[in-house]
Structures are given as structure tokens and as C-alpha cells.
Amino acid sequence: MSGLTIENISMRFDLPNGGSVQALKDVTLELKPGELMSVLGPSGCGKTTLLNIVAGFLAPTEGRIAMNGHTVQGPDAERGMVFQQGALFEWMNVRENVAFGPRMKGEREAQYGANVDHLLDVVGLGDFKDKAIYELSGGMQQRVALARCLANDPDVILMDEPLGALDALTREKMQSLVLKLWKETGKTIILITHSVEEALLLGERLLVMAPRPGRIHKEYRLPFADLGVDQDLREVKKHPDYNKTREEILAMIWDMEEEIMGRTEESA
Ligand SMILES: Nc1ncnc2c1ncn2[C@@H]1O[C@H](COP(=O)(O)OP(=O)(O)OP(=O)(O)O)[C@@H](O)[C@H]1O
């Protein structure tokens, strides 16, 4: 079976004081190859934990992750990760960062070179190959991170707040780039974000998670990501359903946050 299966995943963290945190409870989800899913939810609802389990960085307390039919038992190049920031190799230039994965696999320049250059062009960094990482803006660094991830040719790309540290304009451009890459490469993508707007624009499936324990609250299927592939994202936002869904999700998350605050005050 191809695609990603998240099967009854639960995760409990045992704490040094003897207590425990139920970070995830019974999360079940299937992603077909090429699907783009955004994940939203209040802080602490287990989004990063779920992504780390799919990446193979964490073993779940219960449940199973399967990728193209085999059980995930650790990190693998088939599942690439793009972090919020700071995950580039500062001692390598832009091109060396992107070539890192293929080189680790033992490929030679003659094998990976053309693809690495192509990917740098795709993310608009063709003229910056020899630059040091510190010479780049935040947006450019995230484009290097995307190209580096794509150079490993993963089946699934996992992104944890990849655009969270960028200014509004750069972020908008990067959102368009993510959609372009999604359509051009046909990769399966899971993207975590705190922005409702971003989740609406970058999710043909949008998952809302709820906290304590972290679980799936609601899933939407949305037309905006497809529309955004060829259209200006500002035009997409004028779609009659866009604001309606945005308001609905904002209210939903607001209610969850209120509940969390209420509980915290009660227990204080
Ligand atoms: N290694 C750990 N040890 C103990 N508790 C942890 C650990 N990692 C996460 N948690 C707890 O699990 C819960 C889920 O954390 P997680 O980081 O997955 O949330 P999140 O949804 O990504 O939050 P945010 O939106 O703030 O990034 C939180 O209550 C957190 O404190």
C-alpha cells in the first residue's frame, strides 16, 4: 500500500516527578501520495510530537506508522524534515548544504550535481550557490532548507512551522513557493502552522487538533491550495468560502484556548 498511515498513535511522556503527559491519544490518519495536509491547533496539542513520530525521531507509546506498507522504525530519507529555522550547516555554503544528503548516500558530483543546481534554481537561489549561510536572509535560508530536503527525494516532507519566523511579505512568497513545489514534485506534505490563514491556503486537507490529550478534533477538505497553485494568494483569499472557514476555525481554536486557560486557573 502506498502512502502514509498513522495508526492509533498515542504518546505518553513520563516525567521525572513521577507524573506523565498524554501528548497524543489515538491519532489515526491516512495520507495518499501527493496529498498536502496542514495541521493547526493550540500550543501543546501534540503537533510537533506527531511530526517527530512520523519522522521516526520518537517511538510512540502505542500505535504504528507505516510508509508505503512498511512499519517506520526510525528516521529515513523517505521522510524529510524542514524545521522552523537554524537547521542549516553554517560551515557549508548554500550549494554544499543542498548537496549534503546525496553526498551522505555516497553519490558523486556527476550524479547529484545537475539536480542540486536545478533545485537551487527552482527555489530562486541559482545566483547564491557560493554564499555562506549567514549571508542569507531568513526567507532565503528557508529556501535552502526546502531545496536540501528535496535533494534527498523524500516521499513525504514534514514541516514544523517552516515559515513561522519570516516577515509577512516573505512568508506570502514562500507560501506560493510551497504550493508550486507541491504541484511540481507531487510530494506528500504535512505542514504545521500556527496561522489559520496559512493552514487554509496550504492545506487541501486541514487538520485541527485539540489538546489534553492531543487528538484530532476536525478535518476539512479545502479548495484553496489547488486554487493557489496558479493564482495570487490574495485572490484566493477573496473566495467566498475562505472567510467563512477562517472565522469558523478561529472560533474553534479560541474556544479551545479559553478552555485551557480556564483549566489552568482552576488548577492554580
Ligand atoms: N520530551 C518531552 N518530555 C515531556 N513532555 C513533552 C516532551 N515533548 C513534548 N512534551 C509535552 O507534550 C505536549 C505536546 O507537545 P508538542 O511540542 O508536541 O506540542 P505542539 O502542539 O507542537 O505545541 P506548539 O504549538 O507550542 O509547538 C506538551 O504538553 C508538551 O509539554
Ligand SMILES: [Mg+2]
Ligand atoms: Mg510544536
